[in-house]
Structure formats: C-alpha cells, structure tokens
Amino acid sequence: MNPPPTYDVAVIGGGIVGAAIARLLGGTSLSTVLIEGRDDVGDGTSKANTAILHTGFDATPGTLESELVARGYRLLGDYAAATGIPVERTGALLVAWDDEQLAALPGLRAKAEKNGYRECELVGADEVYRRVPDLGEGALGGLTVPGESIICTWTTNLALATDAVTRGVTLLRGHRLSAVRETGSLTLLSFENGAEVGARWVVNAAGLGADTIDKLYGYDRFTVTPRRGELLVFDKLARPMVPLIVLPVPSKVGKGVLVSPTIYGNVMLGPTAEDLRDRTATGTSAEGFAFLRSKGEALMPALLQEEVTASYAGLRAAIDRNDYLIDLDVHRRYLLVGGIRSTGLTAGMAIAEHVAELLKEVLDLSARPDLPPPPRMPNLGEAFTRPYQDAAAIEADPAYGQIVCFCERVTRGEIRDALASPIPPVDVDGLRRRTRAMNGRCQGFYCGAEVCALLENGVA
Template identity: 45%
Template sequence: MAEPQTASRKFDVAIIGAGVVGCALARRLTLDGAQVVVLEKAPDVLDGASKGNSAILHTGFDAPPGSLEQACIARGYREYLDLSEELGLPILKTGALVLAWNDEQVAKLPSLMEKARKNGVEDVEELDRADILKREPHLSETVAGGFLVPGEYLIDPWTTAHAYLLQALENGAEVRRDAEVLSGNFDGAGWTLSTTAGPVEAGQVINSAGLYGDIVDQRLLGQSSFKVTPRKGQFVVFDKTAAALASAILLPVPTEKTKGIVVCRTIFGNLLVGPTAEDQESRTDASTDAEMLQGLRDRGIEMIPELEAQEVTTVYAGLRPATEYQDFQIQYREDQAYVTVGGIRSTGLSAALGIARHVSELMGAEARFSGPLEAPILPRVNALSNYHERDWERPDNGGIVCHCELVTRREIEAALDGPLPPATLAGLKRRTRVCMGRCQGFYCTGELAKITAGRFKTPIGDKK
C-alpha cells in the first residue's frame, strides 16, 4: 500500500501532489474504481500548503455566488458531515459570528447576508451589539454589530487529509513520496512520467500540486493558464486556557483580497489569531515575522481584551497558492488525458471533497473505470481533539509521552507502524500532535528520539 519498489504497474490515474485536495482526489477516484497512484515531491504528505491553515469547515456563505469555489465548498461541506461519522473524524459545531467594528463595516452586513442566502446558507441571523455580547461576553464592547452563521465547524486539518488518503490506500491505491515529477510524455493513449523515484505510467494525470501547480503544467504541457503567487498567512496560537474566551469562530467583514483576521478556538483546545495575507515570490518561505506576529496579537487583544494576560504557545505560517484569478482553476483537457486543479486557496480544506466530486464528473470516472467499489474499506482514524475521547483516557496505552498534548506511546507507535508511516518528525507531529504543545517538545523530544530510532531519514536531533 505504501511506496513500492517497482514501477512496472500501469495506473489508471496519477495524482501529482499529496495535499488535502490530492488526498481527497485519491479517495474519490479509488472509490470510483480507478487504479490510483499519488506522487508527492516531499518526504511526507501534507508538506506544502496543507500543513498550515485555520482548520475551519466553512459553509461557503461568503464565496462568490455562482463560482466553482462556492459549488465545491457546498458539496464538500455536505459530504464531510456524512463522512466524518464513517471515518471517526472529530468535528465541533461552534457557529461563526461575522463582526463589524465600525459604521462602514456595519453598512456591509446586509449585502454579506444576502450573499450567504444566494449561496444556499439561509440560516444566517442578524445580531445587534447586545446579542453579540451576550453570546460572547469576553468580546470588546466596541463591537458594533454582526450576524450569526450557525453551520460553521472546527475540524482537524491533518487527520482529515490522512483519512482520505488512508481510505484510498486501504482500497488499493499507492503513494510514492520523494517522487517529484520532472517531465512527462503523452503518446495519445497514456502518460509516462519521469520522477525522482523512477518512471510512472498512467492513463490519466491530475495536477494538484498546489504551490507548484503552474510549474507542473509547464513541465508536462509546456504552458500554464495561471501563475501561482504564494500568499503567506501567519498565525499566533494562544495557550489552551485562552480557548474559554471565545465560543464561536469570530470572523471579520472580508475584503476583496482576504477573509481577514480570524479569532477562534482550535479543535486541539487552543485559540488562534490569523492569518495575515502577504504575497511573495518564494514557494517555500514559511518563516514568521516578529512585527507581523505582534500585530496579530494586538488585533486579538483589541477584539478580546483578556487575551493580553494569555501566553502564546506557538506561531506558524502557511502558504496559499493564490493566482491572478479569484476562482478555482480546474480544467480537464480530455484530448491530453490531463486535469489541472489549481488556484485552490484558503478554502481548500472545506472544498476538497467537492473538488474531488467535480473532477470525477469531469473525467466521467464512473463510466471510464471499473465502477464504484461495492463495499469499500472504511479505516477509522485516531481522533486528535480536546473535545472528544482521546487515547490517554483508555487503558493499556503505554503511558503519556507528550504531556502538553497528552499523546500516548500507543498513538506514536501506531502512527509509525501504520500504512502511511511518517518519514519526518513534522509528519509525526501532524499524525499525533507530539511536540506541538506549550513546551514545543522540550520535555518529550528525548523519549521520541528513542521511540523513532531508525524510522526517519534524518533522526531527531540530527541537524544535517
């Protein structure tokens, strides 16, 4: 199921990129009956845009009406609610409040509510200042108005994507990591791809390479219809005691460029503030900036004054594959057996299942391949949530290794021995949350080095 040593097998579909969208595509097309291989250039999956986001399941209430993005979010949202029960994915319904802080923003609220209704989100409810403060008593009294979006949820962005890919693997798909696609040839019947892990043959190719989507199009087609301009989003994460200061997802009135600064709990029990929106040339620079982070902290305190007394646990940045277009860039070139899935920006987590359905329909997957699997395997994943039962509460778990995040030895060993084992410490973090708590690995790194000995190409503590 993992990385095979032979390249002799010919696949129906090669999916380039193992971010959340690539994982969702692998799941969908495998369930449609296709023989699928996922090619990821990094040592581990979710190593690009998908490793840093706000982890919200959006209704799509503020997406451009009639856009492909809105349609994919709506479909993805509905399917996620069903699938979360089947796969054991943690989900927490908090609702969202869109907040206005001045008269100019208040004036925009009616049009935003009308947009939501056009997008099929009809349960939005206008709230006055008193209603908002009753719901969120820790908010600054300078709030001027807003409205409620009841259907917004908090989810786990990494377990979600791993679950999609695990279901694909359990039902016959393959994944090859350290497999950057360098070039390819289409002979009219199928593709031969040259990768750093060897050649791959496939009848169809799907480019879901995220931050590298335009580069992959250039390598395989000789051209791209869009240019990726990475947009950095920095976040500040407060300690778990701060989560009690906000019950709903607190959203600003958006601008044309960005959804703006969000304040919300995470499903892991923290509270985050972010993201920024900084266009840059680098596709790898996810560094943080002290001035920007201080600005985020200050903005959080402006909204929730009691945050000033709260400790910051960590900071991080994610990169979104923005393009010159406002909408998703999804195109099927049937004469070249090639699908481009590009421009999937901040809503990729919410839209992933909908994107996968859309691409499946574009390709005519149910007719093209062997037909939907009759009884697909449904793997159950380890739910990493502070609001659901965890392994540390169950017997015989081997003891707690990471005390900040309450990660057990059994959880770590299950990840290392599973069908999609982590290749890096960062990958293990995304599967278990080790080293992601208040001490940032200060106390558990030594024990982790022993447990993971011989497992990673670069051992823990090796600075090479």
C-alpha cells in the first residue's frame, strides 16, 4: 500500500472558520489540506445562520470572542469588498417591548462601548416607528446599532475555501474522520471512507463535531450542545417592510427572535433556540413554526400576511462555557478551535489570524511571494447588479440572459459558471448555495426539473 499523502497541516472542518484558517495557511510555504466530512464546504452550521455581519456590540467585554468579532467585522468587510461577497449595511435596531427591556438599553449601550463600539444611540418609540413603520404595536423605544449588516454566509464560506484552493490548499470533501493515530512526527488521520492522510500538525475546526474529535485526542474539556434554530423566510414582496435588522433585547437564552432583511431580498424571522442532543436534527417542527408565527404576529403582523418562501433549521454549536476555546498543544502538534458559536461567520478571518499568532511560534508562516489574487465571487445579493440585469454581460454572453430559475432570476450562465468553479456543487443544495437557483417562492414548481437536469448533465 502506498503511504498516505502527507501535509504540513491538516485543517479539519470546511466551514467558515476552517476555510479561513486554510486560506491563511495557503498563503505560506506550508502544505495544507482542508478536510470536510460532509459532501460540501459550508454545509453545516455555516450555511444556516442568521447571516449577520456583527459589530460585536453585545459580546461579553474582555472575552476572546469580543476581540475577534470586532476584528473579524473589519477583516471580513474588507475581504467582502475585495471578493464580491455581498454585504448590505442596513444597520440594526434593538426594540424594547416592556419597561424592563427599555431599562436595559442604556446598559447595552455601555456594554457596546466597552466592546469598542461607540455608534449606538438610544431612540424613542416615535423614532422606532419612523424607521420601521410596519412594526407591531407596543414598542417603547430602541437602541440603534448602525454597523450591523447583512451578508451572504454561503458566498463567504465559498470565497474563503476557493481562495484556499487557488492558493494551493488540497480540499477533501466527504472525508469524515474516524480515527487519529499519532506516530512520531506525523499524525495519521483515518476516514470513514477508508482514506488516510498524514499531517505534521492538525487543526480541529470541526464545529458541531469539534468535541468528538477533541475526544479522539483523549481530551475531555468541553461538550458541544447543538442548539437548533428554526427560521422562516418570507416572500420578497415583504422586503420593503423590513428596512433594517430588528433585534430583540437579548436575554440569557440567546439573542431571541429577530426580523431581518436577507441579502437575497427576502425577510427572515427567527431563530428559535432549542438545545438538542441529536447533532443531525435539522428538521423543522410544528412547535417551532407556531412559536415563530406567534412572535411574528406581535413583531410585525403585516409580515405574517405574506407567503412563506422557505423554512430552515440550522444547528449552532453552543458550548458549556462563555467564550471561544482556542488552544494549542505544541507537544502533540494539535490545535483546537472550539466553541465558535453563531459569531463565527463574522469572526472567522480574525480567528484564523489568532490561530496564526499561536502557530507562528512553531511554524514558519511567512507569506509566500506571488500569491494569486483573491477570487471574484458571483454576486448573489439582491441589492447589487445581477447578470440578468446586466445588458453588457448578456450581450457578451447570451447565457446570462437565459433565466432558468424565474423566482430568483438565476441564469443558465451562472449555473454553468458554478458547475465549472474551483469547488463545484455536488448536489442541488450545493447549487442553491452557489446561485440561489430553486430558493425562491415556487421552490421548484417551474424550474426544479430543469435545474436538476443541468446539474446532472452539465450545461452545454
């Protein structure tokens, strides 16, 4: 048997955090492999979050999370501009619905300032309704967070992973880790599909599975509790009702239910927060729907008159501590990046930098010359020009004028591009995340068969 392929560093987990770390390592002269257990990158926690680029105004001051979210906000904002990841700077408004919440707002502003965020303003009920006229009755006041933004989480993950691949990182999808064997200077990783990979250093960025892998190393220092969040996505025709992110005043169980525009031009209501044991329980529930509908009825009754386009359930990786757990074991050449909960989308690139700070003591991380430019990602953002609206693009390539998915206005050209991209989709869901095809109000009534045929047979 041939010896397994061997790399300087293996990064386990192709979510946003793992992809950001792999991208950074890809910029050095080290050889790196990015390993994803599922069939696609960004197919776990990174695909089903609230897709908000956070300022970190409400983090716990002094934590690593607070520091990395604030830094990641700037890093990802810049990276988005460079790669075409769509970002809408909508701002957010925390709305107080009772006296207790109203009384909490000044404290939240003070907390934001401790986190280094100074833009928050207290506003009265009049101003709340001026900004969001369709809000339900009973708002008493609010706190603005002008920097909170919406972003495409799918494109973020793909941009980072694509960047890693074009920098020379090897990507392995469908490789679920089953065993870890430490042999002298090399760690041997075995996968459920029978493959093996050798690595000098291993980075565990496995999200929901990070504690399981940590246990393969014999550690017992944290437990990931999957926290299910169900979301309802409303029709694009509801979008004008929600000009910015409407946040509840946070409580102990999480940030509560929010109403937010999505980068794709819809409106999102959610998430629920339900702690589970089953790490694969991404189903939706009747209770979740009922809860969201009752919350939505109070928050914005007019919204509930609109059609629901989609429902999602995502699992967030909650851990039994209140901060990220990033720890380097030099002797075993193993680095854990654990407990990166829903803020990981924003913090990912800063986490990668933090990881590099730790690793540079033991590895040469100096930048390689002649790095390829970052990828230019296809725009999935509703607020920016898409191919179907681009006369010049259609004239140059008529496939951009051939709309296949009518609801989301996805063209044959975009589907062709996704299939030919460095990390092509392997199934319909992967194609949805790369193009928006079939994500719209008809959910495939018109285009489902056509899209599946293109995926199966390719675009001629």
